[in-house]
Amino acid sequence: MNTTTPALWLTAAGLGAFHGVNPAMGWLFALALGLYAHSKRVVLLSLVPIALGHALSVALVLAGVLTLGSVVGHETLARGCGALLIGWGAWRAWRGHRGRPAVGMRTGLAGLALWSFVMSSAHGAGLMLVPALLPFCGGAAGGTSAAFEAGALALSIHTAAMLAVIAAISIFAMSMHERAGLGFLRTGWINVDWLWSVALIACGAWLFV
Numbered sequence: 566m567n568t569t570t571p572a573l574w575l576t577a578a579g580l581g582a583f584h585g586v587n588p589a590m591g592w593l594f595a596l597a598l599g600l601y602a603h604s605k606r607v608v609l610l611s612l613v614p615i616a617l618g619h620a621l622s623v624a625l626v627l628a629g630v631l632t633l634g635s636v637v638g639h640e641t642l643a644r645g646c647g648a649l650l651i652g653w654g655a656w657r658a659w660r661g662h663r664g665r666p667a668v669g670m671r672t673g674l675a676g677l678a679l680w681s682f683v684m685s686s687a688h689g690a691g692l693m694l695v696p697a698l699l700p701f702c703g704g705a706a707g708g709t710s711a712a713f714e715a716g717a718l719a720l721s722i723h724t725a726a727m728l729a730v731i732a733a734i735s736i737f738a739m740s741m742h743e744r745a746g747l748g749f750l751r752t753g754w755i756n757v758d759w760l761w762s763v764a765l766i767a768c769g770a771w772l773f774v
Contacts, residue, residue: 573715574722576697581723583764584619584693585730587757589684591615592731594677596738608735612728614674618681619690620724626691627698627716634712639699643772646695650769653689658762689765694719696768 584590595615599608634642685691698719701712 570700570715573697573700573719577694577719577723578726580693580697581726581728582730584690584723585727585734587688587761589688589758589761590619590690590727590731591681591684592734592738594680595731595735598677599735599739605736605739608739609732610674611677612732612735614678615681615731616724616728618678618683619685619727620720621678622682622685623691623694623723624716624720625686627694627720628713630695631698631701631712631716634699634701643699646692646699647769647772650689650692650695650772651766652769653692654762654765654767654769657688657765658759688761693764693768694723696772699772 585592591612595608595611598611599605601607630642630646637645698712698716701715
């Protein structure tokens with residue numbers, strides 16, 4: 566594997582932090598569970614299934630793209646992924662913020678992991694990492710094994726960064742709850758949704774450049 570590509574790891578970490586900021590990726594749910602149980606320990610415990618569900622969703626996308634990259638030309642793959650990213654971003658901007666799946670506050674860890682997987686998949690979280698990993702497709706970086714090795718490392722860095730951000734936001738918001746309230750969350754959610762759509766479209770457009 567080519568280890569002289571720090572841009573890949575920085576991109577994976579940056580996208581992980583960006584995903585962590587999005588309340589739809591889990592921190593809002595972790596906060597709600599913590600407030601419901603009046604326990605910061607519950608907040609931290611909920612991070613495990615949230616991270617696992619998100620990581621599985623992203624991993625499936627990356628595995629599919631990297632596998633496809635071993636049999637499809639690099640330019641064709643880039644344009645195809647770019648079109649998919651732009652289309653997904655446009656759909657999210659149009660109506661993707663509606664109808665989030667409802668999961669009760671009494672859900673178990675398995676249910677929370679499933680919720681995280683569904684939300685990450687519906688938001689196209691894994692697609693955002695595709696542009697960074699495309700240089701490893703088509704044998705340009707040492708073959709399929711090197712591509713999967715790079716993908717695994719990028720996924721680990723991405724998930725760790727997302728988990729750190731979710732934990733920080735959830736604990737901070739819970740600590741500030743009594744003094745500041747949580748009325749700002751609905752507005753913040755909508756703004757992040759639009760920003761998420763813009764990020765998807767921007768990633769797709771970059772693949773056409």
